[in-house]
Amino acid sequence: VKQPEIIVVDDEPGLLLLARKRLxxxxxxxxxxxxxxxxxxxxxxxxxxxxxxxxxxxxxxGGDLWIRLLERFCGDWTIAxxxxxxxxxxxxxxxxxxxxxDNLVAVFGRLTRP
Amino acid sequence: MSSGxxxxxxxxxxxxxxxxxxxxxxxxxxKHADVTTCASPAEALRLLEREEFPVVLSDQRMDEMSGxxxxxEVRRRRPDSxxxxxxxxxxxxxxxxxxxxxxxxxxxxxxxxxxxxxxAIRDADELYWKTRENRILSEKLLHRERLAVIGQVTSGxxxxxxxxxxxxxLAHDVKEQLARGEDASEEIAIxxxxxxxxxxxxxxxxxxxxGGDQLRLERSEVDVARLADxxxxxxxxxxxxxxxxxxxxxxxxxxxxxxxxxxxxxxxxNLVKNAAEAAPPGAGRVLLEVGTDAEGVVLEVSDxxxxxxxxxxxxxxxxxxxxxxDKGTGLGLQMCRKIVEAHGGTIELGRHPILGGCxxxxxxxxx
Numbered sequence: 001v002k003q004p005e006i007i008v009v010d011d012e013p014g015l016l017l018l019a020r021k022r023l024x025x026x027x028x029x030x031x032x033x034x035x036x037x038x039x040x041x042x043x044x045x046x047x048x049x050x051x052x053x054x055x056x057x058x059x060x061x062g063g064d065l066w067i068r069l070l071e072r073f074c075g076d077w078t079i080a081x082x083x084x085x086x087x088x089x090x091x092x093x094x095x096x097x098x099x100x101x102d103n104l105v106a107v108f109g110r111l112t113r114p
Numbered sequence: 115m116s117s118g119x120x121x122x123x124x125x126x127x128x129x130x131x132x133x134x135x136x137x138x139x140x141x142x143x144x145k146h147a148d149v150t151t152c153a154s155p156a157e158a159l160r161l162l163e164r165e166e167f168p169v170v171l172s173d174q175r176m177d178e179m180s181g182x183x184x185x186x187e188v189r190r191r192r193p194d195s196x197x198x199x200x201x202x203x204x205x206x207x208x209x210x211x212x213x214x215x216x217x218x219x220x221x222x223x224x225x226x227x228x229x230x231x232x233x234a235i236r237d238a239d240e241l242y243w244k245t246r247e248n249r250i251l252s253e254k255l256l257h258r259e260r261l262a263v264i265g266q267v268t269s270g271x272x273x274x275x276x277x278x279x280x281x282x283x284l285a286h287d288v289k290e291q292l293a294r295g296e297d298a299s300e301e302i303a304i305x306x307x308x309x310x311x312x313x314x315x316x317x318x319x320x321x322x323x324x325g326g327d328q329l330r331l332e333r334s335e336v337d338v339a340r341l342a343d344x345x346x347x348x349x350x351x352x353x354x355x356x357x358x359x360x361x362x363x364x365x366x367x368x369x370x371x372x373x374x375x376x377x378x379x380x381x382x383x384n385l386v387k388n389a390a391e392a393a394p395p396g397a398g399r400v401l402l403e404v405g406t407d408a409e410g411v412v413l414e415v416s417d418x419x420x421x422x423x424x425x426x427x428x429x430x431x432x433x434x435x436x437x438x439x440d441k442g443t444g445l446g447l448q449m450c451r452k453i454v455e456a457h458g459g460t461i462e463l464g465r466h467p468i469l470g471g472c473x474x475x476x477x478x479x480x481x
């Protein structure tokens with residue numbers, strides 16, 4: 001069985017490492033992106049990917065604009081929007097920071113099971 | 115007093131090395147004022163360490179030190195006290211130069227007239243209490259403004275601490291990996307950066323949180339360029355600043371000045387935060403420049419927001435002018451101006467030629 005791919009977007013290298021480790025051990029192939037723009041690039045390069053965990057507040061592309069772009073280009077994906085504040089995740093899943101990866105993986109599993 | 119209220123007894127310190135003069139002064143004013151006299155300026159300075167006197171009078175001609183020199187020393191220790199120099203007509207020059215140099219607020223000519231001098235002492239006492247009241251009000255405003263800012267930082271701080279806490283959970287991985295004989299150098303390095311970030315955060319919050327409510331300046335030699343650079347961590351705690359597309363800091367050359375670092379940092383934070391809030395969402399650009407000119411340090415904060423219409427430019431300094439609805443108190447810029455002017459500097463609002471938004475220019479003399 002091929003492992004599902006997931007794009008993780010965060011401008012913090014430490015948080016990226018943490019996400020990579022937790023999600024890899026949960027059975028995902030993790031693609032890391034340091035910004036919204038490189039996440040979109042990764043999405044194009046990995047056409048089969050349907051999962052994303054993304055930070056909400058990011059220096060260049062972030063916030064509401066980022067959510068609207070994701071809605072436009074990745075509307076059918078399962079996306080967790082991570083933030084320490086209450087933010088509007090659009091049609092996606094809001095996940096409070098710091099992320100509880102066990103819980104997140106379980107939720108992803110429930111959401112994608114047919 | 116015309117108000118009909120009982121007059122407050124002014125508290126006066128009189129310094130003169132002629133015991134006879136002290137005696138006459140005490141005898142004349144004992145009934146109307148709370149009089150302390152001292153025959154030695156050095157001893158008077160020691161007394162001032164322990165006690166504040168709203169009005170301090172000194173004779174000019176004293177063997178130990180001149181009255182003007184003594185009062186200059188008083189100003190340094192007790193800036194609120196109203197200082198008066200008592201001098202004979204033949205030494206008026208001394209009094210004039212003392213007034214011009216700001217060491218005293220007025221002079222009294224010898225021999226003095228009791229009624230006139232009492233009126234002068236009462237005026238000085240009145241001025242002392244009014245100035246003090248004004249300062250306390252301003253400090254209360256400053257305190258409120260700081261609280262408002264700290265309120266905004268809280269969510270950024272929670273965010274930042276959450277990130278650090280998450281990164282620190284990697285310590286657990288380090289333990290397990292090492293136990294299994296696996297490499298954990300990447301994890302250790304990341305945990306270390308988390309700890310470093312925490313330390314920088316604590317340091318910058320400490321600078322900001324302690325003792326910034328007094329308008330009185332605590333000056334020291336500061337490199338303003340480094341101060342600006344060091345404020346970045348704190349600035350990024352503001353959601354509006356973190357959401358900027360670009361925050362460029364141009365502070366390459368050292369910019370030394372004798373300033374109150376905490377107060378100046380407050381000005382800097384306020385200006386950058388304002389600029390970030392004025393900048394367009396998703397495409398905000400803020401430029402923070404620190405440089406020097408012949409007189410001292412020049413600090414400029416510019417944004418690519420809509421700018422402030424020329425007809426409203428004067429209003430931004432008045433307080434309670436805000437573009438942020440109920441988020442801002444509108445006191446930020448007023449406080450910035452107060453702090454800058456306390457340093458003998460100026461703050462001006464202009465427009466950045468390329469970014470198109472506001473440009474605030476702060477000039478602070480070197481010392």
